Amino acid sequence: MKPFRLILASVALTALFVALPAWPQTKLSDRSLNVLLILVDDLNTDIGVMDGGARTPHIDRLAGRGVLFTNAHCNAPVCNPSRTSFLTGMLPPHTGVRDNRAYFRDVPGNQDVVTLPQHFQNHGYITVAAGKVFHHGWLENRSHPGRKLLDRPHSWGQYAPIPVGTPTPKPPLNNWHAGEVTTYWGKSFWWGRTGTPDIETGDFRNADYAADFLGRERDRPFFLACGIYRPHLPFVAPEPYFDEYPLDEIDWPSGVRSRDVDDLPDRGRRFALRTGLNNAIRKNDRWKQAIQAYYASTTFADAAVGRVLDALEASPHRDDTLVVFASDHGFHLGEKSHWTKFTFWDRSTRVPLIVAGPGIEPGISPRTVSLVDLFPTLNEWIGLPAIDRHDGYSFARLLRDPAAEHDVIARVFQEPKDHEAIIDEDFRYIRYADGGEELYDRRIDPHDWHNLAEDPAYAKTLEHYRGLRFFGTSTQ
Numbered sequence: 001m002k003p004f005r006l007i008l009a010s011v012a013l014t015a016l017f018v019a020l021p022a023w024p025q026t027k028l029s030d031r032s033l034n035v036l037l038i039l040v041d042d043l044n045t046d047i048g049v050m051d052g053g054a055r056t057p058h059i060d061r062l063a064g065r066g067v068l069f070t071n072a073h074c075n076a077p078v079c080n081p082s083r084t085s086f087l088t089g090m091l092p093p094h095t096g097v098r099d100n101r102a103y104f105r106d107v108p109g110n111q112d113v114v115t116l117p118q119h120f121q122n123h124g125y126i127t128v129a130a131g132k133v134f135h136h137g138w139l140e141n142r143s144h145p146g147r148k149l150l151d152r153p154h155s156w157g158q159y160a161p162i163p164v165g166t167p168t169p170k171p172p173l174n175n176w177h178a179g180e181v182t183t184y185w186g187k188s189f190w191w192g193r194t195g196t197p198d199i200e201t202g203d204f205r206n207a208d209y210a211a212d213f214l215g216r217e218r219d220r221p222f223f224l225a226c227g228i229y230r231p232h233l234p235f236v237a238p239e240p241y242f243d244e245y246p247l248d249e250i251d252w253p254s255g256v257r258s259r260d261v262d263d264l265p266d267r268g269r270r271f272a273l274r275t276g277l278n279n280a281i282r283k284n285d286r287w288k289q290a291i292q293a294y295y296a297s298t299t300f301a302d303a304a305v306g307r308v309l310d311a312l313e314a315s316p317h318r319d320d321t322l323v324v325f326a327s328d329h330g331f332h333l334g335e336k337s338h339w340t341k342f343t344f345w346d347r348s349t350r351v352p353l354i355v356a357g358p359g360i361e362p363g364i365s366p367r368t369v370s371l372v373d374l375f376p377t378l379n380e381w382i383g384l385p386a387i388d389r390h391d392g393y394s395f396a397r398l399l400r401d402p403a404a405e406h407d408v409i410a411r412v413f414q415e416p417k418d419h420e421a422i423i424d425e426d427f428r429y430i431r432y433a434d435g436g437e438e439l440y441d442r443r444i445d446p447h448d449w450h451n452l453a454e455d456p457a458y459a460k461t462l463e464h465y466r467g468l469r470f471f472g473t474s475t476q
Contacts, residue, residue: 032221033358033382034321035120036214038308039225040301041079041132041232042341043327045350046253047298053253053291054298055244058306059352062325066356067363067402073370073410073423074329077341077348079232080135080149081414082328082371087116087134087155089375089390092413093470099415100135103148114387116375117155120223123384128213130160131206131227137164160209163202165229166194166236166300176289177280185275185340191235191293193242198303201238203228207304211311218317228304231297231331233340241296241303250288250295255335255347255447263451265436267419277339291333322357322381326371335447342414344421344430344438345448349412355399365402368424369395370410411470418471429465431472439465 046052049060049068076082080100081092088095088104096107104110117127131137135149138161152159174190181189198204210226230237261272281287305325312318328351332338335347342348353369355377356362372392379386380396397404412421417433428448430438437453439462452458466472 032125034218034221034317035125035223035378035382036210036308036312036321036323037133037223037225038305038323038325039083039131039133039227040305040325040327040352041227041229042329042331043231043298043301043352044330044333044347045352046295046333047302047352050352053251054295054302056298056302058302058309059325059354062305062309062323062356063354065362066323066354066360067365067399069353069355069365069367069369069398071366071368071423071425072326072351072353073349073368073412074327074351075370075372075410075412076414077329077343077412078414079328083134086326086371086374086392087151088113089116089372089387089392091372091391091411091470094389094391098413101145105148105151105154113389115151115155116378117223117225118151119375119379119384119387120382121155121157124220126158126218126220126222127156128158128160128210128222129156129225129227130162130209130213131203132164132229133225133227137202137206137227137229138162160206162205162209164206164227165203165232166201166238167196168234168236169194176284176286180284181276181280183274183276185277186280188233189275189277189290189339190233191290191297193239194236196238198238198300203230203301203304204307207307210308214308214311214315214317226308228301230301230304231294235290235293235297237293237296237300241300242292244299245292245295247288247292250291252287253291253333253335253347256333257335257447257449260336260449264438265432265434265453267432267434267436268430268438268451271343272336272338274342275338275340278334278337281334281339287334290339294331294333319358322360322378323355324374324378325352325354325356326374327351328371344412344414344419344428346428346442346446349410349421349423360399361401363402365398366425367395367398367402367404367406368408368410369398369406370412372411373408409468413470420470422465422468427461427465429462429468431466431469437462 047056049063075085084097095104121127136146139147376394380394410423422429428440439453440448
């Protein structure tokens with residue numbers, strides 16, 4: 001049986017298919033396709049076209065013209081490891097990047113890794129970036145330790161000299177827990193409205209930079225990446241976006257359930273409760289304000305995405321540009337008693353992923369894909385040479401037929417320790433470095449509520465996924 005959310009998404013997409021003109025349904029053979037990569041930071045699947053609480057009309061519009069992947073996952077629920085992974089086509093254990101400070105070219109053996117934009121550049125493409133693509137955005141300070149993480153000299157021919165996000169006042173606009181949460185997350189998890197107009201924010205300026213690029217004729221194909229920083233913390237967005245979500249209309253997301261950590265192994269409980277945010281948010285009755293701010297930031301980000309999509313629609317490149325839309329990972333809003341990311345559960349690993357453009361048949365694909373698959377997929381679809389070091393699997397066949405067979409698993413890693421998760425259409429298996437395990441039947445438990453790892457009825461299933469472990473006997 002189809003999950004109810006997928007049925008609703010199908011209904012919404014059907015309406016979009018009727019309302020929007022389609023891209024040409026044959027791949028161009030007389031010239032190379034351009035690539036427009038749009039990345040939104042910390043965006044979970046709580047969006048309009050996936051039956052979520054945030055209004056995202058522009059992302060929904062793109063979904064109506066391409067393939068929406070409802071079972072797409074990151075390979076690391078942390079910004080830098082995730083982005084490094086899919087922009088190199090390598091899993092985190094191979095990139096050596098497990099946190100937000102490491103740079104993959106500093107890892108022995110990775111100095112000459114070819115990134116996604118670099119590969120296109122090596123084959124005659126103009127490469128341009130605006131906003132946050134690799135970790136961090138534009139950094140004017142040449143001595144900033146994070147500057148090298150942008151990989152500018154190798155990957156980009158042109159980079160927008162514009163800050164990311166929205167202006168964030170200091171000190172924070174609100175101190176909702178009065179210093180009660182002393183972890184890093186307690187200091188960074190805050191929200192507020194800004195009077196700064198959209199067009200003066202970093203995210204909109206970066207979107208307009210990409211829009212301006214799209215509006216001009218080019219003598220060579222291009223790879224254009226535009227990274228939108230919101231809804232990354234802090235949740236600061238212009239006032240009107242908050243007004244779209246009155247507090248008396250805010251409810252918990254469908255995946256929130258009380259006492260949802262009771263059946264977790266010790267390491268799992270520690271992952272769930274590590275930030276200390278959940279108790280403080282509930283104790284201070286700030287959950288509605290936090291969710292409102294996340295949704296407001298999401299709708300703001302969607303508006304920035306809309307500026308880029310509108311520019312493409314009006315540009316000379318409309319019919320020869322492949323659009324890839326994704327987030328680097330998800331974000332918890334109270335699911336598993338957790339806020340932010342950094343976990344192996346659905347809300348943290350599953351991401352919105354849309355691919356649209358010439359030759360792509362619009363539809364919904366429930367097949368398992370992960371972000372590390374993007375690089376080999378683009379190589380196949382565009383016609384560039386494959387790279388031997390890639391860990392991902394091309395899902396180009398799903399762009400022609402979203403329901404085609406595609407028996408692939410998604411792998412998720414985080415931290416220097418050997419924690420890992422394996423996800424497919426049927427199950428989610430989690431193994432912590434200390435041996436703790438979780439198993440969820442995604443067919444009947446899409447929110448990961450019931451850990452079946454100690455249920456004798458699932459003993460054979462558990463053994464199957466143990467055999468697929470990266471840090472085990474198999475490296476499939």
